Amino acid sequence: MKLLRVGQVGAERPALLDDSGVLRDLAGVVPDVDGALLADDAALGRVRDAASAPGELPALEADGLRTGPPLAGIGKVVCIGLNYHDHARETGGAIPGEPILFMKAPDTVVGPYDTVLVPRGSEKTDWEVELAVVIGRTARYLSSDEEALAAVAGYAVSNDVSERAFQLERGGQWDKGKNCETFNPLGPWLVTADEAGDPQALGLRLWVNGELRQDGTTAEQIFPVAEVVRYLSQFMTLRPGDVINTGTPAGVAMGFPEPKPYLRAGDVVELEIDGLGRQRQELGAA
Structure with a gap:
């Protein structure tokens, strides 16, 4: 569905x-x-x-009707950093031995076509198309991939918008560059796991101002979905309505040579994942 x-x-x-x-x-x-x-x-x-x-079921007139995030009442957004082999290569990062974790506040989540705001003082706002996993069963101390996938309700498209200077150059943890308002467009749909198919066989693409920037596949994930869910359940309780952003493939602005094409107000970002729909955001100024 x-x-x-x-x-x-x-x-x-x-x-x-x-x-x-x-x-x-x-x-x-x-x-x-x-x-x-x-x-x-x-x-x-x-x-x-x-x-x-x-x-x-009554039909709804879609024209002029805003699409919001496909999930209400999100408990937490857990994110996996550096989870694609090609993304690790482009950023010069070592392949992690265990998943890198960080959190985004649920109030960063907006609809798939809502305006994304470039933060005040930002010079390095970046894009990241990601497969989002939506949890449907309480998961704690899972012991197998089968248990992990059974806890997944479905999948969605996520844009893990990031401000790289805030994230990497201002000290402390990554959270400062990940939790600016509007920094997690989600949707348009929550596609149930039975319809989404194999989560390790999905193409991901992202365009900026009509130019293809990311063109990857979840087959490149270092830690696949089942392993991510199982692993997270050893450290935190995953509850129905929690979201996991599972990382991004190569092609982010940070991975380009100078001058890196970071986002500015007025830019348009479009992104999609096979079977999960397409997003479009125009960048505005905070």
């Missing part, structure tokens, strides 16, 4: 994109797309039944 949320900020309603591409209203079936829904097999069953008979 392709689940999404549409409407103005703070007033989004749950929706479903049916197999014919028609946007359907789910507000009469479930109150929202959130961790509570993903953890409730009966509620998910009602959504699946509705998806199998989409004509019974």
